[in-house]
Structures are given as structure tokens and as C-alpha cells.
Amino acid sequence: MMGKKFLIVGLLVALLVVGVASFYASTKPDGLEYVADKVGFMDTAEKRDAPLSGGLAGLVGALTVLVLASGLAFVVRRRGGSQGEGDS
Amino acid sequence: MHVPDGFLDAPTSVATGVVAVAGVALALRGARKELDDRTAPMAGLVATFVFATQMLNFPVGAGTSGHLLGGALAAILVGPWTGLLCVSVVLIVQALLFADGGITALGTNITLMAIVGVVLGWLVFRGLQAALPKKVALVAPLAAVGALVSVPGAALAFVGLYAFGGTAPIPLETLVTAMLGWHTLIGIGEAVITGLVVGSVTSVRPDLVYGARRVLKARELEIRTPEGAAR
Numbered sequence: 543m544m545g546k547k548f549l550i551v552g553l554l555v556a557l558l559v560v561g562v563a564s565f566y567a568s569t570k571p572d573g574l575e576y577v578a579d580k581v582g583f584m585d586t587a588e589k590r591d592a593p594l595s596g597g598l599a600g601l602v603g604a605l606t607v608l609v610l611a612s613g614l615a616f617v618v619r620r621r622g623g624s625q626g627e628g629d630s
Numbered sequence: 631m632h633v634p635d636g637f638l639d640a641p642t643s644v645a646t647g648v649v650a651v652a653g654v655a656l657a658l659r660g661a662r663k664e665l666d667d668r669t670a671p672m673a674g675l676v677a678t679f680v681f682a683t684q685m686l687n688f689p690v691g692a693g694t695s696g697h698l699l700g701g702a703l704a705a706i707l708v709g710p711w712t713g714l715l716c717v718s719v720v721l722i723v724q725a726l727l728f729a730d731g732g733i734t735a736l737g738t739n740i741t742l743m744a745i746v747g748v749v750l751g752w753l754v755f756r757g758l759q760a761a762l763p764k765k766v767a768l769v770a771p772l773a774a775v776g777a778l779v780s781v782p783g784a785a786l787a788f789v790g791l792y793a794f795g796g797t798a799p800i801p802l803e804t805l806v807t808a809m810l811g812w813h814t815l816i817g818i819g820e821a822v823i824t825g826l827v828v829g830s831v832t833s834v835r836p837d838l839v840y841g842a843r844r845v846l847k848a849r850e851l852e853i854r855t856p857e858g859a860a861r
Binding site for chain 1: 631632633634635636637658661662663665666667668669670671672673674675676677678679681682683685686687688689690693694695696697712715716719720722723724726727728729730732785788796797798800804805808809812813815816834835838
């Protein structure tokens, strides 16, 4: 697979970000939640508990995304070839 | 910008669900043109990276935070159709495993972030790229501009949906001003992150950047001594 080193480094960076985010991410509400709160429709939200939480959860999520997205990409791809057709 | 269950009424949720399914179906076809043996692994990496960076909320004002949406980033790295799929996978995992974004709101979130965010970011990028000189060095800054536009664009789309099917009677001007204001700020963060990431990838492996393809092809066709190595 071409670019294996690049992909491994990229993956490590992503996992590093997951680790950093688990500790340092701002806990303030995000833009939409903040607006909803200020403008007054926040309590129409039906909140539910997260099935996964905790430090490892981010890691599990990242790996799940990796497996699903890679799997999808491999199923969808054109076999062989290195030149793509034109882009849109 | 993950919409929870309850913000939008059932008909609107169903409608965005239909849009989401249609978008994903189109993307599955379109991604075939973008993905081959060599570029398929990038899609997995990009999706994982978007997931990871979406976890990293950065403060945007006294009481608010923002996080990367990733639509423009994904589109420029792996192509708009593949990008749509990547962001959709991220949203699905977030909704199902982390209760980040409602389940009935999944169609809404896919429509807003995977479709509007990606398409807007890509179209702005491509439009600018077509109008400007074909240089690899421009890929990252143009990606940043695409990113900058995509976030308030998606926010505006949310307001549109809310006008249709919001469950609380909110005056539209209030909503528009608030959403656009904050999400333009968040868009700046998005632009910075997108520009940095695309810039780094382009400087080491421009061949893996979908948005650089046309520029690289144009470069090959020029019969002249190469200018200095790409930054």
C-alpha cells in the first residue's frame, strides 16, 4: 500500500488528538447549544445518556470510525489503477 | 453543531432523513470516481481525523466553544463525495455511541454537516481554484476559505430548517443573528485548522490531496524547468 508511513503517522496524530481532547477540550457548550440556551429553545431537546463515556470512549469511537470508514472506502473503490478520473 | 432530538418536528426530521439518504446514495456512486487502491486508505484516515478533531472544543467567546466540522477538510483531502461519506460515518458513530446528536436528528445532522458543510466547502474551494492561477501553494489557503464559508453556511441551513419545523416559536432574526455570529467565529477556527492540516499534507504528500489533483496535472503538462520544491 503506497504511503503506508504517511498513513501510520496520520493515524497516530489522530489518536493523539483524541487523547488531548479527552483532557483539554473546552467543556463550554458549543455554538448551537449556546444559541439554543440564550434564545430559548434549549429545553425542547430530548437528551439521552451516552452509551459510551469516559477516557477510553474517544479511543473506541475513533477506532470504530476508522474501521467503518476504511471498510466503506475499500468496498466503494475502483479496483486497481493509480490515476483517478477527473474530479468534479 | 450537533442537533439533538426535539429541536425539529417529526415531518422536518423525516424530510431531512430522506435528503440524507439521497445524499449518501449519490455519494456512494460519486466516491467510486474518487477512490482507488491508492487513495482508499486516506478516506479511513480522514474520517478518523475528523472524528478526533471534532472532540477538541476550542473556546470561541466567554461562554461558548466551537469544534471542527471537517466538511471542507474532508472534501479537499479525499474529494467531495468521499468527504460526504466520511463525515456521515463520523456523525453516525457520534449519535449511536456518544449520544452526540439525536437519533431521529441524524438525518438533520447528516444534511447540515455532511451535505451542506461538505458541498459548500468544496464548491467555494473549486470555484476559487478555477478562477486563480493553478498553484499547489494555493491549495491550503483556498481550503481555508472553503472551510470559513462552510460553517456559517451550515448554520444558516439550520436556521432554514428551524424556520420550517422548529418546535419552539423563535423569532427568525434573533436566531439568524445568533447562529451566524457564533458560527462565523467558529468558521475562523475551522479555517485555521483546515489550512494547517491541508497545508501539512500538501507539503509532504500532495499526491494524496484530492484538491491538488488538477493543479498537479497542470504542472506535469508544463514543459519547463520545475520551480523550487513545493513548500
